[in-house]
Amino acid sequence: MALAGFVCLAATGCGGGAPAAGPGSNGPLTLVDYGGATSQVSKEIWMDPFTKQTNIKMRHDAPNDYAKVKAQIDSGKIAWDVMFVQPYRAIVDCGTYFEKLDKSKITTVDRLPPLIGECGVPIDNFAYILVYDSKKFGQNPPTSWKDFFDLTKYPGKRGLSTAVAGGVLEAALLGDGVKPEELYPLDIDRAIRKYDSIKDNISFFESGARQMEQIESGDVVMSLAWHGRVQLSVRNGAEFKPVWNQHIRTHDTVAMIKGTPRKEEAYKFLSFITDVQQQKLWAEKTSYGAANKDAQPTLDQVGKEFDSNDPAHAELAVQLDLNWWAQHYEEAIDRYTKWSAQ
The missing domain is CATH 3.40.190.10 (Periplasmic binding protein-like II)
Structure with a gap:
């Protein structure tokens, strides 16, 4: 994916060891993505602003390794919370690796394409x-x-x-x-x-x-x-x-790791990254079409060519x-x- 400022560097780990706010918290909320280009833009337009707005600390990890998800679930030691997934995996692993989502807790759900299965949130086109x-x-x-x-x-x-x-x-x-x-x-x-x-x-x-x-x-x-x-x-x-x-x-898709003790924080994050402003920024930085139908990104000529x-x-x-x-x-x-x- 394209990056903020169109710089292509892998993101370093972000956030810290401070506990996240909210019930069931057990450390920072962890976002897992594909690494590389995705990480930089995720940090700039999602993670840092989310922490600033909610005071919920965040941490980054990559890449999205399904074997690690299974190991965490099998051991009962859940270290990850929200993860980029291939959209079909949000169907295959729904209820086993990923939480079945309560749509009422995603405040933007009526402005998005339908959930993928019961577990995947589409974040772009x-x-x-x-x-x-x-x-x-x-x-x-x-x-x-x-x-x-x-x-x-x-x-x-x-x-x-x-x-x-x-x-x-x-x-x-x-x-x-x-x-x-x-x-x-x-x-x-x-x-x-x-x-x-x-x-x-x-x-x-x-x-x-x-x-x-x-x-x-x-x-x-x-x-x-x-x-x-x-x-x-x-x-x-x-x-x-x-x-x-x-x-x-298709859609880039995120899902919530099954059994996360930070479920309420994760719902807040899913709502945040799919709101109009964050979707606008995501589309402007990546050229991936906003999933939120109300988002109206401002694109330059290259962005328009790849919109x-x-x-x-x-x-x-x-x-x-x-x-x-x-x-x-x-x-x-x-x-x-x-x-x-x-």
């Missing part, structure tokens, strides 16, 4: 998107996922995530001619066969930071990218452009089917991981 090097293809740019797989017309390396749930299968099937309305259930075999056709030209990335490095260094000429990360790379000097046609749309909430962009979206992923993620991850490692 997020796109997995085709981006391309305009220096190389500016005169005849790609316009679809079909072009992502056309090495004759658009030679060069393609950036692709090692995380299959990041629109990877959807992009391959769209590139192979599947209509958006016929995309689900996903044909995993067909998607992998499509990637086989360009595998020698795939450069895998395992993190947002590595994705940005590929784009900014010129290692790739196209990428299936996280749109907010690309806008930061553009601000860093990369001459990449987005293709909004058939971008794959997932722009109606002209949003109408071209293919919505990620979280229920399919909740049911099939283990098979999809296993198959894709084995293929990508070959």
Whole structure:
């Protein structure tokens, strides 16, 4: 994600050891995110202002490791409170890793998209998107996922995530001619066969930071990218452009760790980060579309180019089917991981 002031540095741990205010408190409220770019903006526009407003101390940790969540729950020693999660995990792990939420305690809930399952709070509108090097293809740019797989017309390396749930299968099937309305259930075999056709030209990335490095260094000429990360790379000097046609749309999602003794503080935090002002700031710093429908961010030209909430962009979206992923993620991850490692 893009950062406050468009600086890309990993956040250091924030907050301190002072106990948080409120019933059931047991130390500071801990937010766990993806690390890197996400952490800096989280600290600047969420954590520090929340502490200032509520006097509830906060601490940061990263990355969001599900094995650590399980270990905390199994031991009964809950150290984390609110965590960024892949949206389908908010369905799969609802009630086991994550608390079923009382919507009445989230003051902004009627201004947000529906909760994801009963455990996930959508905090923005997020796109997995085709981006391309305009220096190389500016005169005849790609316009679809079909072009992502056309090495004759658009030679060069393609950036692709090692995380299959990041629109990877959807992009391959769209590139192979599947209509958006016929995309689900996903044909995993067909998607992998499509990637086989360009595998020698795939450069895998395992993190947002590595994705940005590929784009900014010129290692790739196209990428299936996280749109907010690309806008930061553009601000860093990369001459990449987005293709909004058939971008794959979902939400960044946060959830509350099951059994946290800081539940009331966590509800206050969830309400805070989804209020109009914080959503406005989040969208301005990241280019991820505000989830709160009342938020009206002020965007510069780059921000507008990468704004997932722009109606002209949003109408071209293919919505990620979280229920399919909740049911099939283990098979999809296993198959894709084995293929990508070959």
